[in-house]
Amino acid sequence: MLSKTVLQRATAAPTRLSLTQQQCARAASFWTQVPQGPPDAILGITEAFKKDSHPQKINLGVGAYRDDMGKPYVLPSVRTAEQKIVQENMDKEYAGITGVPDFTKAAAVLAYGKDSAPLKEGRIAITQTISGTGALRIGGAFLQRFYPNAKAIYIPTPSWANHKAVFLDSGLEVKQYKYYNKDTIGLDFDGMLADIKAMPKGSMVLLHACAHNPTGIDPTEEQWKAISDAMKEGGHFPFFDMAYQGFASGDTDKDAFALRYFLKEGHQPCLAQSFAKNMGLYGERVGAFSIVTSSPEEKAKVDSQIKILVRPLYSNPPVHGARIASKILNDPALNKQWLGEVKEMADRIITMRALLKENLEKLGSKRDWSHITSQIGMFAYTGLGKQEMERLAQECSVYATKDGRISVAGITSGNVERLAQSIFKIVG
Structure with a gap:
């Protein structure tokens, strides 16, 4: 039999860890070396x-x-589109890897124009994304993996704060070109052109299609033409970010001028689209990434690699917001109403x-x-x-x-x- 003393020790409440032992336990955490990030x-x-x-x-x-x-x-058009979707009693099955087809087709038409030659010829690869940020991220990852020249992208000074973070996390080097003139509170057009012309041949250049964030300063149409010439001269690759189509001037075609002009001039850009601002779908995270290719065969290859990128990231995008946007873009009456609301x-x-x-x-x-x-x-x-x-x-x-x-x-x-x-x- 166990002695009374031994039994008392065995049944006694466990002693508390000493302060030193507690400190050691805390020090053993896997996360002690995680630095505090800067405030948002x-x-x-x-x-x-x-x-x-x-x-x-x-x-x-x-x-x-x-x-x-x-x-x-x-937007009232968004409310109506939602009501129509509910009335249709749609299922909640997965979308394909590249999203809701009716949405992506309509998004491409909105951006590139219904008469776009690459669109008619089946040369634009497009995928639905997690809003504009997701479009930039997929684009950055695709360029990091497949762009044949230097893996550096030039963004304007200043640019949307998240551009640098997105492209760095995509594995790209981020460089800058002149854009804002603090003395005139306007566009440093000469500095911008000079920087583009000084870039190494075949550089990647991010361009805000309209309503530049954060400055609100856009090139004029004539300036866009000169920018296109400089880009062509350097053999540079244009990456357009169009988060505000229609929201800038009130005219979706006018706001797409730069993108469409570059297409006419023979550029083969890629594009990040967002429907957060122009449809007020902030929380629905509706966007698209597209890239212009030289042939339907090349488009099929690019499309296959975009799917390979998307699959391990989020498998496939959410359907509800894309269905709302699709209704608005494809229903003639709703589309007309939406264009009026955007204006x-x-x-x-x-x-x-x-x-x-x-x-x-x-x-x-x-x-x-x-x-x-x-x-x-x-x-x-x-x-x-x-x-x-x-x-x-x-x-x-x-x-x-x-x-x-x-x-x-x-x-x-x-x-x-x-x-x-x-x-x-x-x-x-």
Whole structure:
């Protein structure tokens, strides 16, 4: 028999680990070497805005459309398309690897135009993606794997913040070319052309098709023609990012000018499309990646490799958002309604630009604010510096990114006067 002392020891509650033992246990974690990542700028703006108790605070950091009451907006055409889908009692089976065919066909027509020669000749490989970000990621991965020249892509300075991260994670080297002139708050066209001409032959170049993010500064049609010539001269490969088709000018054909002109000039670009902005399908993540090839046979090879890329990433894309977009693009009545709604959204943003400029001028500002109305799309570069943007937030409860970019969609007829007064208070 066990002694009483032994039994007491065996049945006693286990002793707690000493502080040193606990520290050793924690040190043994697999994740102790994981560094803290930098804070997200937009999330920081959102958090600061939420904490601010000012009754007339303004958030100009959100990259999503808002109506004139400052509320999220669901397009009526989207509501109708959803109702039609529900009424059709559709199943929830997997889409193919490259997505919903009716959607991808219509997306290609929207971008390239119904009279596009590569489209008619069956030379465009296209896949549905997880919005525009997914399109860029698939494109970056395809180029990293198959582009025959240097695996470096040139992006404008500045560019959408996620471009660099997406392409780096795709395995590409990221370089930059001149785009923004801070002195004129406009396009550095000469610098851009010079940089394109100085690139190594056969370089990959990212181009914003319209409504450049973050500056809102687009080349003119004549400037696009000169850019095309410089690209052709260098044998460069154009990668278009078109996240705002229709949302920039209100005209989907006008906003596709650069892409379609490059096609006519013999370029064989690839394209990332997003339907987040122009259909308000932010949370549905609807996009497409396409690439122009030289023949149907080449298209079939490219298509097969895109499928090989997609399969281990997410197998196949979600169907609901693509079905909504497909309804809108393929139903003549819904399409007409949607085009009208897109123009209304674009026109509201154009009006807010004009009102902001008008109010600043009425206040007697000595600055030239013409760039506010010459820029286009959801975002505008104000020309304000980091310290001025910080003062706007601290003294006026107006929140935006510290580089001076504002989301014009956050301006309303109810807050534009106060916004102008706030800017005038800070910069005069």
